[in-house]
Amino acid sequence: MKGSSVMKSREKRKDVLLKLEKFGHELCEQIEKGSFPHITMPSRSIENIFYNPDLRQYVLGNKTVKRSAGNIRHLRPFTHLVWMAYFTHELTTNQKTSTLRDVFYSAQAYDISFQDQDESDSIITDLETVLGYTREDFNVFPEESSAVFGDLTIEYTVPNYEGKRLNLTSHPDGVMIGPALTSADFVETSADKVIAIEKGGLFTRFIEERVHEKFNAILVFLRGQAPRSTRYFIRRLNQELGLPVYIFTDADPWGMHIAMVIISGSANAAHVKELTTPDAKWAGVWASDIVNYKLPNDKLEDVDIKRLHELMRDPRYKGEIWQREINLFMKNQRKCELEAFSRYGLTHIVDAYLPQRLKEVGD
């Protein structure tokens, strides 16, 4: 388990560096040959984003775009892209990390100016598309981060912590899923499943109620729509450790979609792979649970209904359980939050709902 993971992490880094250097070489050669430096990369426009049922995620089609420094409209973003390649190469070589915000400011040290962070973020997305790797692979992480708690021992690979081990039950608030944890090797675990939770309140409740012991689970706090590093981390738990993943969200179209993005990815990330966990399961809270467990609920609002109609047409929602629940939401016109279980006491969700549900969805 350990060996393969280490190889993978190091190989990946090597490949990222190699691709970045190759990019630099190509541009230099183009200039030396007397042509304006240019690059061809997959188009990320809506028309070029397709759902791949085999991969169970969105992918980019064959359409490409050419960016050339000979075109005045491309010139500035092109320069930004080359700088970004250079900067992330430095980061990756030195095993330093940076956040999206940090990158935005770092640029100024090189006399490269971004108008705002949106501009620098979009250049990072360009670089992801060029390289086919996610920004986490070249050491750029988002600000927001979620947390993990459970019996999993990891070994850090980041400088100064190399070889150090940590058990993820060591901290009662959970351990932040940051750059160091994302790149850490998994050493051992006694868990046999992963439970991912949308809300922070429930995550804390689960730790307090020792769900990790009672259900042999690694708990992941998603913090709403999960950051990419968290999605990548869940994928690793699933792929490297072979653990099934169960996702709990609010019972509304937005909660469903949080689960779906972990399972099948988002259209925005069609240019990167290895972010999805196709076998993860949305375990609740379902529309049917509102009725069956007599949960306090609210009426669906217009935006909720509009969103449900969108999801109904979405190719990712073809599966039986999705269609069933969407129809039920539409029929009952009700929604509820994860916390609604507290209506029957703080431990009701852990004592009554969770065991029943895991039995139902478990293999």
Add this chain to the structure above:
Amino acid sequence: MNEKSENLYVLRIEDNGSGIPADFVPLAFCQFLFSSKYKLKQSRGTFGLGGTMTILYGQITTNKPVKVISSTGTSKIYEYTLMIDIERNRPVILDRRVRENENKWRGTIVEVYVEGDYYKAMPKILEYLRQTAIVNPYASITFVDPRGRLYKFERTVSVLPPQPRETLPHPHGIDVETMYRIIRVTSCKTLLDFMQKHFHRVGKRIAKNFLRFAGFPEDADPKKLKPEEIVNLVHAMKSFEEFLPPDAGCLSPLGENLLKAGVLKELEPEFVAVSQRKPSAYSGHPFIIEVGIAYGGKIPTSEDILLYRFANKIPLVYDESGDVSWKIVKSINWRNYGLTSGMPFAVLVHICSTKIPWKTVGKEMIADRPEVSREILNGIREVARQLDIYLSKKEKAKREKARLSIFAKYLPKIAEFSAKLASRDTPNVDELLRRLRRLEGE
């Protein structure tokens, strides 16, 4: 001008013109309507009122005589001390001296006392002189004001516009008073001869047709016409449509080159376009419109449009808003020419005519005659178009320059970071930049 006491000034004007023949000096300066003309040509004044008015004004405010010194370049200089006999409209010669003209000086000097307030009038006076310099770029004007400050408007050209030819009055422009004067002096015995001899572009055929139209016998004696017949004749002349349009040879426009030179000299703009319109006529009076537009350089920006008006090479510095040119300038949608009111540009309108269509007796505003306003409007449009083209070209050049500078800024960075990425020497982008510059040049 020298200040003698609080509000008393002596105004001394000297030119190096042709000089005035000695015998004409008293009449020229001290009798109104001295220049009762039977023939017409464009001149700075019309009736010879301006100079005499100043002298009269000086006399009634200070009760001091005027001194006139003149020589036509002969061996003599004549020096008159004169007053006006106001009741009889005649000059009174108080003193007359003749001096030797050792240096062959030629010109005229007038010294007149006037009451006034220089400091109040100063901005208009200086503006008047400056604008005079614009439309007289071949004249050097020197002014020493009461503070002892020297203003010099040096000439930048030494060519004069061609002298206007004298011309007969056009029948369309005749009034009853003028008709009386012509009849008084004519030697013609028949109306047929009279029409041909005293009016502009009237030949035998047109004279015959006209007299038939007007119902006058060809052989009628002009001197025997009754007053009501004279009125009828004048009315008929105004309504007869077969008279040929007046010829503009009697006009003395500045010409495009001189107008341009004047604008460049006094306004120092970045760009100037001028246009001289073809001669036209209103009510039998020929006129020529000259317009100019000046942009940038030392032209100030102002909220309202800067307009300079001239009539027969004299600046009009008062009552701008009543002038037809102002009305036209305000009616133009300047945005169509790429201009907004905050931009530094000035419009110049010069009208030349044997009879300027004044709006009022104050002679500061041009009246809105359709023939005149059409020429002004079309003239302004033409120069505005030229300015528009200039500004577009300038804007394009600016954009190209900005474009190049963007390439010059970013290409080296691309080269630098690519090279660092690949750990190799920075490739040279000069050739790429050179190629861009060549492309822009095309």
